[in-house]
Amino acid sequence: MNKTTEKVRQTLAKRYRSEKRFRAFGIASITLGLLALVILFTDIIGKGHSAFIEHRVTLEVSFDADVLQISDVNDADQVTYGNYIAAIRAAMSEQFPEVQNRSERKQLNGLISSSAEFELRDMLRADHSLLGQSRTVSLQLDDAADLFFKASPGKRDGVRVTDLQKSWLLTLEERDLVTSGFNQSLFTRGDSREPEQAGMLGAILGSLFTMMVTLVLSFPIGVAAAIYLEEFAPKNKFTDFIEVNINNLAAVPSIIFGLLGVSIFIGLFGMPRSIPLVGGIVLTLMTLPTIIISSRAAIKAVPPSIRQAAMGLGASNMQVVLHHVLPLALPGMLTGAIIGMAQALGETAPLLMIGMVAFIVELPAGPVDPATVLPVQIFLWAGSPEQAFVALTSAAIMVLLAFLITMNTIAVLLRKRLERRW
């Protein structure tokens, strides 16, 4: 046995140990990455699932004309400005007749959401014959009371309700007056300062309009640019310059696009702030590089034999591209566009710059109405001090992630179904 072999033998165990260690590091890093993903998702779902449920209290409310201060039910003004709060207060003190003290009554009335009076008003509006009758109505609870019922019995001490309120809530629960159900206002209302009334429909609509503008602008422009660069552009300095620009724009931080939007579109062109149209234009500029790059890849994938066949039959360059190359490359382009849209849907920073962070209660009706978008809504809610907004934020994140996962799944399916391998 020569010296080298001996040396190798001696160190072999050590080298194998180091080999094992190296592999273990690799496995550990992948586990770490995947663990981060799992923790992120479980944390968000754990925080957010409770926001999809809300608690209501069932009370016997009497639509008494004197209490509501409505003498003529056909007078729309009177119905609008009726004293519905008094009716709710009366119903609550019916449940707790022992509460007389003024500050205690204030606490008691604080258990019901301030939106409850509007629910009663809408009922009376819909049915004038209600006046003078009493009905069993389920009313929305205030966010603190709602949180109290959502918390597990051991954690109820952490909720911000007074001891008195706690005892009343427990009594209501014992009397079987508290019901839980799906939180509809989450998907039917706009933003609100009151967590129990806040919904994300406004933000979803805002996102929808913004995405519509982005899609309508970025897809045709991106495809046209890709066609030019792949099929028509002469090989010269100008074309190179365009390509360098596209590659660099793909890596420019998104907030810079926000600066562009605020100084060019809002400052120079005088477009209004906070509207989905401007947001969509800014996001278009941001997603264009992605769409151009993926569209070019799709065009490149079309084999030259198709082009040659078409040219052999006498088609012009433009006819070859529009009649043959484009239809074959379209599935790949669509996949790229969907991925670009998903990226734009999750984008927040540039929209903060152009003022889509305003607090907007009304639902937007079109791309020129002030609106916010889903990620910005998440940002706004995350900064709100009320405890209940944590769950709402997580719920909004879940909805946003659901949209993104759907879009990406569609992209993957589309690629599998339509993309042809040559």
Added chain:
Amino acid sequence: MQTGNLLMLLAVMIAVAYFLGHVRATGLARPLGGIRHLHSLPFYFSMRSALWCALPALLVMGVWLAFDDSIIRSMVLDTLPADIAPADESTRNLMISQIQNVASGALPPSFVDPQVAAAAERLSRMQATNAMAVTVVVLVLAIFGGAWAWLKVSPEMRARQQVEKVLQWMFMLCATLAILTTVGIVASVLFESIHFFGRVPFMDFMFGLQWSPQTALRADQVAAQGAFGAVPLFVGTLLISLIALLVAVPVGLMSAIYLAEYAHPKVRSFAKPALEVLAGVPTVVYGFFAALTVAPFIRELGESIGLSVSSESALAAGLVMGVMIIPFVSSLADDVITAVPQSLRDGSLGLGATHSETIKQVILPAALPGIMGGILLAASRAIGETMIVVMAAGLAANLTVNPLEAVTTITVQIVTLLTGDQEFDSAKTLAAFALGLMLFITTLAMNVLALHIVKKYREQYD
């Protein structure tokens, strides 16, 4: 007429022009004995009419609508009598919004100066005239364009070439939009930055150690002049990015090595997309996670071992940002590792090296330039990342390298300086653009360098 309705009407006119062009071309062809006697297919004649109808009208309309608001506004302001005419930029903006509110009916005219009310009146009158003029001009252009194209149709006309040329020009314009965007970015940040450096010396900005952008509203206030020394922001940005890279580079690189060299194809086909999900999660979600889960966790952990940790510590933001950029590092590293030729591996293994020795001593050195490029790209991501730091890092500019304290970054300051402010002329808002310029230059340089390194490396084995 409203823009939407005008566009709709224009679309109808274009369709009509298309149809008429078709009728005319086939009509001309019939006495000659069929469309084979036309130079081009009838489709190209009709397309030509439609383009003539659409392009001039749309072009004029676009330019008009882009500038009409600002022109009308300045015309209205110019008609204001000298005694209430606004003197500087901010009162000018205030006056404009007041006039606009009166004109739109949001503010009753009795609430404001009668002169302003009169200006509002003028504004609404001019807006009405403007809308009318736009409608008339656009429609006349569309009609004339369409009619011109229709009259010119003849069997010998080279309609296909004309249409194809226009299309090609349009495609080229779309491609040059990338240049326009870059020019727009550079122009917007550069001009405002030049304004800013006119007020705050460049050297003070680059090397000043104090950042407190709150300029005073009144001259006699304490700290009447804000301090614009950006060093604390640069240090904060670098600190958070460094923490992020310390997480992302080892984890991302080792994941890529394992997935490319060791993993069973089944594991790879599951783990690679799963890791890439991390890159698809919106940054605002990471921000929320950092601010509400990771930061309190680190704070409690620090307190349990007797360290005082800020609730907006750089560590929390950096860790979460690191998780976000793991997939950037891993997928780029994966690409370059798989691009290393198999012969290098075979050679090393044939000499008796273990797998890990092959990786460490042959593959990684060969892939190093590509990996460096990937790390640079990841670093430029980290520097430009906004939402995580806006939500999880601090606002106060501390000059510190202690990761347990709160620091602020360039992007955080851009967001806080610009959100909610309407005017562009205060040093405070201009500072945001100067910071944006720094950010743009830094990330651009890093990207160019990274792409250069990657490109140079790729040429070696081709």
